[in-house]
Amino acid sequence: MQKLRHSSLAIAFSLLFSLAVQAAERPNIVVIMVDDLGFSDLGCFGGEINTPNIDSLASGGLRFTSFYNCARCCPTRAALLTGLYPHQVGLMRNGNSLTRNGVTIAEALGAAGYQTAMSGKWHLSRTQALPDHQKQLDWLNHQSQPDRTFSPVDSYPINRGFQRHFGPIWGVVNYFDPFSLVDGETPVDEVPDDFYMTDAITQKSVEYIREMSKSEAPFFLYVAHTAPHWPLHAKPEDIAKYKETYRDGWHKLRNDRYQRQVEMGLIDPNTYPKPELQGQGDDWGALDEATRKHMSQLMSVHAAMVDCVDQGVGQIIDTLKETGELENTLILVLADNGASPERYLQPGFDRPNETRAGKPIQYEGLFTPGSETTWGYIGSYWASAGNTPFRYWKAQSFEGGAHTPMIAHWPAGLKTKPGSTTDQPGHVIDVLPTFLELAAAEYPQTFKQNKITPVEGLSLAPILSGQQRAGHPALFFEHEGGKAMIADGWKLVQPKQNGQWELYHLAQDRTETNNLAATEPERLAQMKRQWQAWFNRVKP
Structure with missing residues (x-):
């Protein structure tokens, strides 16, 4: 009965909120997606990286501390x-x-009736390599153009509702000379000498806002950054800011970020016990001085890439102010998954072996990272520290893989106290129904003669209006063997690497440090059955 009462109240608040939106001007909507961002990379989530513009959105808006994605690029975006x-x-x-x-x-x-635009990474079109390995490398290197498109053109953003799109179709790019870059359906074959992907995404976003603000119709802009996804490419002036920041290693980074999160009130150490740092290969103490320098340089480039994203967010905010659109624009900032441990040390598929000019690209060794002739990665230890206070990383269904920082900023519509946080759970499937409610738009049963699957997400509008929403009875996760389910303050999770189900009482152990599978066999079995029933329902 209590649960039904809460549900009825949430529906009532949601209805009132929707009616208020219809009576007022519908908001513009801007989604800023960051790629492979660590949960604690942003200053407003405990990081040391200089992110004043995103932090300003947090100080004037609402931070979600229990928001989930799907732990990897494509699934989250879908x-x-x-x-x-x-x-x-x-x-x-x-x-x-x-x-x-x-x-x-x-x-x-x-x-x-909305105007729609997208600037940035799509990664929702079929990607297939050429059967000949060398021809694939030549294609990636911009040294040949096969008689084919990057992916099926009917799947491009311009053919999935976006009236404007500039960005790469595939998921991995050389930031200085990207593969699969398109403007609409047209390949962008060459870029200026001073091209940098993050800046280009920002510049096109600014251009789109200026164009769309000339119309009376509201707009939706999806800003899908490639940064800080590997390869670690950044501008020298941004890297220089972090030259000495990471020289003391990943353990210090984890400890410093955790302490700041506690001091900020983001986490309670009683329910967020600090887990051991995880990683593959030699830990910091076992590295020689030259390797430590190289590893610290890798993290410095990652920080520079996040810094550059934030600079772009500042330009977007300034443009919204200049055009008079900021007040009634809902801005969401979030990430597609946690920081990434991935290290691919050979070229192929989406990784070139040479630049356009034929210079070889270095994947291994103690190189100085940052330029397009190097292909660096932060690796597992930095990824673990980047996802403080959580365990694990991208592609895992543990909190470190599937937990994203999220910020909502909307001066005209947000009813929460500026700078506040909410621990109410949410998921990326909730974004679409939220936007449709705010836009007084319907979710269709059919679209362009295609039958549409009923929506799974629930609107976040009650949370934005300062209310408690009923939320999801359960949330589910699965990606390449990483599985999870969250319900009633408990989490069932199966790591990718060993297939053994684990059970955590998230209400008391948000960082998944105490596996209760052995002491809660009935709960474990019940949640496994629920997870399997969900998976049987949604799998193709």
Whole structure:
């Protein structure tokens, strides 16, 4: 009865909020997605990286401390854009096209009279390498152009509801000379000498805002950054800011970030016990001085990439102010997954072996990272520290893989105290229904003659209006063997690496440090059955 009462109240608040939106001017909406961002990379989530512009959105808005993604690039983007679990729209695995049984935010808002634009990484179109390895490398290196498109053109953003799009179709890019870059359907074959992907995404976003603000119709802008996803490429002036920042290693970084999070009131050490740092290979104390220098340089480039994203957010904020649009623009900032431990040490598929000019790209050794002739990664220890206070990283369904910082900023519509936080759980599947409610738009049963799967997400509007929402009875996760379910303050999780189910009482152990599988066999079995029933329902 209590649960039903809360549900009825949430529906009532949501209805009132929706009616208020219809009576007032519908908001512009800007989503800023950051790629492979550590949970604690941003200053407003405990990081030392200089992110004053994103921090300003947090200080004037609302931070979500229990918001989830799908732990990897493609699945998260599919879920965010459709309000469905990725398995339901073709993205159970990376590298497929978004299917037509889901409607994108851009398609739904466009049908409701919104202007729509996207700047940045798509990664929701089928990606296939050429059968000949050397021809694939030549293609990646911009040294040949095969008689084919990067992916099926009908799956490009411009054909999934976005009236404007500039950015790469594939998921990995040389930041100084990206592969699969398009403007609409047209390949961008050459870029200026001073090109840098993050800056280009920002510049195009600013251009789109200026264009769309000339119209009376509201707009939806999706800013999908490639940074700080590997390869570690950044501008020298940004790298220089962090030259000495990481010389004391990943343990100090973890400890410093954890302490700041406690001091900021983001976490309670009683319910967020600090877990051991995880990693693969030699720990900091076992490295020689030259390797330590190299490893600290890698993290410095990662920080520089995040810093550059923040500079771009500042330009977007300034443009919204200049055009008079900031007051009634809802801005969300979030990440597609946690920091990444990935290290691919050979070229191939989406990794070139040479620059356009034929200079070899170095993947291994103690090189100085940052330029397009190097292909660096932060690796597992830095990723673990980057996801403080959580365990694990990208692609895992532990909190460090599937937990994203999220910020909502909306001066005209947000009813929470500026700078406040909410621990109410949310998921990227909730983004589409939220936007449709704020735009007074309907979720269609059919779209362009395609039957649309009923939405899985729930609107975040009650939270934005300062209310408690009923939320999801359960949230589910699965990606390449990493599985999880969250319900009633408990989390069932299966690591990718060993297949053994684990059980954590998140209400008391948010950082998953005490596995209770052996002492709660009935709960474990029940949650496993629930997870399997969900998976059987959503899998293709």
